[in-house]
Amino acid sequence: xxxxVCISNVPDTTTKVTFTEGNTxxxxxxxxxxxxxxxxxxxxxxxxxTEAQGGTVTVINVGLVDTEANIRKALAIGAxxxxxxxxxxxxxxxxxxxxxxxxxxxxxDIVMTGRESIDYNSGQVCGLLAxxxxxxxxxxxxxxxxxxxxxxxxxxxxxxxxxVSCPLPCVISAQKELTEPRIPNMRGIMAARSxxxxxxxxxxxxxxxxxxxxxxxxxxxxxxxxxxxNAGQLIDLLHNEAKVI
Amino acid sequence: MNVLVFxxxxxxxxxxxxxxxxxxxxxxxxxxxxxxxxxxxIDSSKLSELGKYGASKxxxxxxxxxNTFDGAAYASIIASxxxxxxxxxxxxxxxxxxxxxxxxxxxxxxxxxVSGVVSLxxxxxxxxxxxxxxxxxxxxxxxxxxxDIKILAITPNSYQLNESPTDAAIENIQSDAQPACxxxxxxxxxxxxxxxxxxxxxxxxxxxKGPENWxxxxxxxxxxxxxxxxxxxxxxxxxxxxxxxxxxxGITIKPNLYIATxxxxxxxHLAGVSSSKVIVVINxxxxxPFFKAADYGIVGDVFxxxxxxxxAAKKFKASSN
Ligand SMILES: Cc1cc2nc3c(=O)[nH]c(=O)nc-3n(C[C@H](O)[C@H](O)[C@H](O)COP(=O)(O)OP(=O)(O)OC[C@H]3O[C@@H](n4cnc5c(N)ncnc54)[C@H](O)[C@@H]3O)c2cc1C
Ligand SMILES: Cc1cc2nc3c(=O)[nH]c(=O)nc-3n(C[C@H](O)[C@H](O)[C@H](O)COP(=O)(O)OP(=O)(O)OC[C@H]3O[C@@H](n4cnc5c(N)ncnc54)[C@H](O)[C@@H]3O)c2cc1C
Numbered sequence: 001x002x003x004x005v006c007i008s009n010v011p012d013t014t015t016k017v018t019f020t021e022g023n024t025x026x027x028x029x030x031x032x033x034x035x036x037x038x039x040x041x042x043x044x045x046x047x048x049x050t051e052a053q054g055g056t057v058t059v060i061n062v063g064l065v066d067t068e069a070n071i072r073k074a075l076a077i078g079a080x081x082x083x084x085x086x087x088x089x090x091x092x093x094x095x096x097x098x099x100x101x102x103x104x105x106x107x108x109d110i111v112m113t114g115r116e117s118i119d120y121n122s123g124q125v126c127g128l129l130a131x132x133x134x135x136x137x138x139x140x141x142x143x144x145x146x147x148x149x150x151x152x153x154x155x156x157x158x159x160x161x162x163x164v165s166c167p168l169p170c171v172i173s174a175q176k177e178l179t180e181p182r183i184p185n186m187r188g189i190m191a192a193r194s195x196x197x198x199x200x201x202x203x204x205x206x207x208x209x210x211x212x213x214x215x216x217x218x219x220x221x222x223x224x225x226x227x228x229x230n231a232g233q234l235i236d237l238l239h240n241e242a243k244v245i
Numbered sequence: 246m247n248v249l250v251f252x253x254x255x256x257x258x259x260x261x262x263x264x265x266x267x268x269x270x271x272x273x274x275x276x277x278x279x280x281x282x283x284x285x286x287i288d289s290s291k292l293s294e295l296g297k298y299g300a301s302k303x304x305x306x307x308x309x310x311x312n313t314f315d316g317a318a319y320a321s322i323i324a325s326x327x328x329x330x331x332x333x334x335x336x337x338x339x340x341x342x343x344x345x346x347x348x349x350x351x352x353x354x355x356x357x358x359v360s361g362v363v364s365l366x367x368x369x370x371x372x373x374x375x376x377x378x379x380x381x382x383x384x385x386x387x388x389x390x391x392x393d394i395k396i397l398a399i400t401p402n403s404y405q406l407n408e409s410p411t412d413a414a415i416e417n418i419q420s421d422a423q424p425a426c427x428x429x430x431x432x433x434x435x436x437x438x439x440x441x442x443x444x445x446x447x448x449x450x451x452x453x454k455g456p457e458n459w460x461x462x463x464x465x466x467x468x469x470x471x472x473x474x475x476x477x478x479x480x481x482x483x484x485x486x487x488x489x490x491x492x493x494x495g496i497t498i499k500p501n502l503y504i505a506t507x508x509x510x511x512x513x514h515l516a517g518v519s520s521s522k523v524i525v526v527i528n529x530x531x532x533x534p535f536f537k538a539a540d541y542g543i544v545g546d547v548f549x550x551x552x553x554x555x556x557a558a559k560k561f562k563a564s565s566n
Contacts, residue, residue: 013493013513017383026384037494093351093358118493120379120386122360123339127316127348136425137316139345142487152429156488158255158340158441160433162314166426176480176487176495208357208392212374215385217519223526223536228545232557234525237541239561242523244502245445245469 001055001146003046004108006099006125007074008036008089008117009067019214026214035070038114040077040181042174046112047078047182049146055109056080062089062098068197075192076184082195087202092120094207096128101203104133110151111171115140126173136166142177248274249332251323252281252295252303253342255433257288262338262401262442264298269404270336271299272365278302281413282326284319285312289415296413298406302330304418313431314342315424320349322420327354327394334366339398340441347398357390360398363499363520381493381516401442402499438472440489445471446500446521448491449479450514452507452528452547456484461551462506468558474498476508492517507547510535527551 011017012032020027035043046057059074061067062085071082085098103111111133116123123139130137142161143154152165156175184192226234238245248270252263270279281300283292285307292303304326311318323346327335335350337343339360351358364376367387373395379386440446447466449459459473466473473489480490491498493516503521507528508514515538518524526539529546536542543550 011380013516015380015383016512017380019384026380092348096348118381121377121381121497123344124348124351124358124360127345128352130316131320131349131352137345137349138426139316140341156341157314157431157433158260158342159437159439160431162428162432163430164426164428176490208390209359210389210391211386212389213387214379215387217378217382217385220524220538220540223539223542226541226543228543228550231527231543231545231550231553234541234543234554235557235561238502238523238525242502242540244523245561 001050001053001110002106002108003050003055003057004103004106004111005039005043005046005057005059005074005079006111006113007039007043007059007061007070008114008119009033009061009063009070010036010117010119013118019216023214033067033070035073036114036117037181038116038174041176041178042112042114043074043077043079044182045144045174045179046110048179049144053146058083060085060099060102062087062095062202064088071197072192073184075195075197076188077182078188080195082197084197084199085202086199090207091209092122092124093128093209094205096125096132097205098202099125100129100132102200103129109168111169113171113173115173115175126171130171133171135170137171138164138166139173140175141172142175144172144178246274246334247277247330247332248279248334248336249323249327249330250279250281250300251335251337251343251346252283253338253340254283254285254287254291257286257291259291259294260442261406262340264406265401265404266336266338266399267295267298267300268407269365269399270334271407271409273334280304280326280330280332282323284322292415293413296411297408299409299411300413301411303413303415305415306418306420308419310424313428315426316345316349318420318422318424320346320353321422322418324350324353325420326418333394335394335396337396337398339400343398347396351396354394354396355392356394356396357392358396358398359388359390362397362399363403366397378497378520381497382520383516400499402444438470440472440474440491440496440498443472443498444500445469445502446474446498447471447504447506448474448476448508449506450476450508451478459485461555465504465551465555465558468555468562471500471502476514505535506551508535509533510538
């Protein structure tokens with residue numbers, strides 16, 4: 001089985017987000033980057049599947065050279081090889097086009113993404129890739145088993161869960177609970193140094209969307225304190241003052 | 246500008262977010278029409294509910310093979326409808342189902358897509374800009390869509406319902422798209438409001454000590470007609486299911502009222518909830534960072550404070566009925 005795992009390089013979750021250049025750029029001064037947490041889940045799941053059934057796991061990232069630290073980390077966790085498409089990931093559509101180009105002739109059985117990249121929060125890449133490749137896609141999965149050339153998944157749906165199957169090849173997106181992320185060990189880190197990392201140039205596509213300006217969310221003015229001995233007063237304030245109940 | 250809405254329903258009932266999507270479409274359509282696409286079997290009396298919010302036409306595909314969801318087939322039906330209606334803008338609710346379909350429709354129509362939209366578009370000549378949160382709510386971005394056809398996946402509870410009664414003409418449509426996914430089992434929690442759509446959310450953190458103490462959180466949510474949520478450690482320890490985990494690595498929510506109890510207010514938690522309209526924080530530590538993001542705060546022990554609030558909420562509900 002051949003699995004392609006898409007990894008997004010995102011600011012560490014403790015990052016205090018600010019913007020520069022007239023609020024047109026994300027300020028990455030001093031920002032630490034991590035592998036998108038959902039992508040760690042799909043990577044770990046891909047390793048579990050290939051360990052059980054044989055096969056290889058390739059990780060792919062669309063990004064400039066500074067993402068290679070996290071690509072090496074994915075190799076240290078256990079991926080067999082890696083591909084970096086040398087381009088700024090301008091939007092999800094553009095990213096998916098680059099990955100689809102690699103996936104369509106790669107002979108992969110499964111392409112895995114995260115449910116959402118925690119930077120731009122689109123949750124689009126799974127669906128975009130599935131359509132570009134003409135493959136079935138199952139998003140936000142919490143379970144996957146491969147049986148008789150089929151993926152049998154459990155996925156979150158609005159207000160519940162669905163068990164659903166589709167033939168391979170397919171695209172899936174990982175949700176929390178799919179598995180527990182693996183942490184690289186010393187041996188993995190050493191091995192990662194010599195694993196193949198191929199750099200490809202992008203196909204030139206114009207992006208369809210562009211961020212024109214960023215803004216900080218409005219700050220809360222001040223917090224009105226209510227005495228704990230008189231906590232029931234809250235309900236009155238929520239009704240008469242805040243008008244939310 | 247013709248606008249097409251995917252009108253999602255669950256087992257024959259439209260969700261509130263579907264009516265929000267129709268209201269949203271009506272607001273941008275000007276004098277042109279709003280067309281809704283409905284897939285799967287549903288009572289015809291239900292279809293006319295869409296007219297109440299301004300849909301003048303309903304395209305209904307009732308072929309039984311689409312009663313269960315398949316992203317590829319649904320996207321194909323929606324894209325054909327968009328072409329037939331020459332729709333310039335498609336509005337889809339950013340539900341789990343919408344998240345599956347909207348990107349596929351975008352590829353079919355070579356359309357630019359923005360997911361998680363929280364504003365009406367600003368349209369000026371050829372420029373078309375919508376707003377969405379980025380970095381899980383730590384920032385907001387204005388995104389310009391530069392294609393002819395535009396797809397907006399809108400966040401539930403970010404646009405109010407507006408009635409605009411219209412007689413919706415109902416038209417049947419057919420498709421030959423073959424579903425690839427086979428639904429084997431669906432388990433839905435009934436009688437509970439899904440977290441992403443709730444207007445009121447009562448949430449608990451590690452301060453509650455253990456899952457056995459969640460009764461008060463559920464009771465308050467139930468009295469107020471809200472949903473329950475929790476912090477990440479609470480779901481990591483399996484005190485509550487992962488579908489209740491809110492924050493940067495959980496669900497991002499935008500209710501009118503978020504009541505956080507026994508939660509410290511870590512940056513990753515705040516990221517997912519800070520766009521709530523009103524935030525109430527109950528914590529025994531006056532230095533808890535959450536108070537900085539709150540509108541109302543109570544410094545106290547949840548085990549003493551919550552019973553008083555539940556009592557007051559019961560009295561309030563009894564008097565307002
Ligand atoms: C300098 C710079 C400028 C940017 N400007 C914009 C902009 O104007 N508009 C905009 O929307 N975004 C912009 N981005 C964000 C970047 O393009 C995002 O990675 C991309 O939009 C995908 O994020 P998403 O939230 O849309 O992905 P989602 O659809 O939420 O991602 C889901 C999954 O797709 C995969 N994935 C996502 N991104 C990548 C990637 N780069 N490589 C491999 N797999 C990936 C992962 O598996 C991820 O879990 C910019 C980034 C940089 C560095
Ligand atoms: C990569 C990463 C991603 C993360 N993503 C998320 C996320 O998406 N969502 C999320 O929530 N967290 C996330 N976290 C975790 C986050 O950093 C915090 O650890 C977490 O939010 C703390 O949960 P808590 O507030 O329930 O617990 P604690 O921080 O332990 O806080 C408990 C609070 O309860 C109060 N308390 C205790 N007893 C009482 C009492 N009797 N009455 C009243 N108050 C009481 C305490 O004063 C304290 O403030 C993430 C962390 C990392 C590293």
